[in-house]
Amino acid sequence: MCVCDSLYRCDEDGLSLLHYACLCRHHELVAKLLVARADPDVRSVDGQTPLLMACSSGAVEVVNQLLSHGAEASFVDSSTGVSPLQIAEERGFFDVAAVLRRACNLPPAQIPTTMTDDDEDGDGDGDNDEEEERHGLVRRSGMNQQRRRQQRDNLFRD
Numbered sequence: 001m002c003v004c005d006s007l008y009r010c011d012e013d014g015l016s017l018l019h020y021a022c023l024c025r026h027h028e029l030v031a032k033l034l035v036a037r038a039d040p041d042v043r044s045v046d047g048q049t050p051l052l053m054a055c056s057s058g059a060v061e062v063v064n065q066l067l068s069h070g071a072e073a074s075f076v077d078s079s080t081g082v083s084p085l086q087i088a089e090e091r092g093f094f095d096v097a098a099v100l101r102r103a104c105n106l107p108p109a110q111i112p113t114t115m116t117d118d119d120e121d122g123d124g125d126g127d128n129d130e131e132e133e134r135h136g137l138v139r140r141s142g143m144n145q146q147r148r149r150q151q152r153d154n155l156f157r158d
Contacts, residue, residue, distance in 0.1 A: 005027070013093045016038070022053040027065060050071065055084040055087045058096055060096045073100050086102065
């Protein structure tokens with residue numbers, strides 16, 4: 001099999017080698033695939049792109065590589081209705097979000113520093129964490145919001 005064939009071959013979900021390299025934050029492999037002309041905007045069966053995968057894993061170096069090779073930063077996933085920027089911000093990957101904001105010519109994000117009326121427990125996520133408690137996540141005052149989101153995402157991923 002020619003190396004070119006494996007660049008465009010996908011699994012049953014339509015995920016390419018570039019998708020997996022981005023999801024696993026493997027920036028060296030991503031660089032080699034992009035130099036070999038892998039399509040940075042290839043979409044899986046459900047519309048996932050390598051950029052979405054990199055944003056969901058917080059891989060800022062991979063995001064930069066994809067953007068420098070022409071990946072579309074401003075698209076919206078047709079199956080979920082979310083953009084790479086929304087995914088990065090929701091997961092607390094603010095360094096990735098900053099890169100995407102620059103690529104889309106958007107102003108820097110305004111990160112709230114005060115508790116809202118809906119934020120009953122003061123952790124900044126606007127809920128009272130009943131679901132998190134049910135699943136065994138620890139409620140500690142001062143716990144980093146990004147860490148809590150990562151715990152929650154990892155829990156529901158399994």
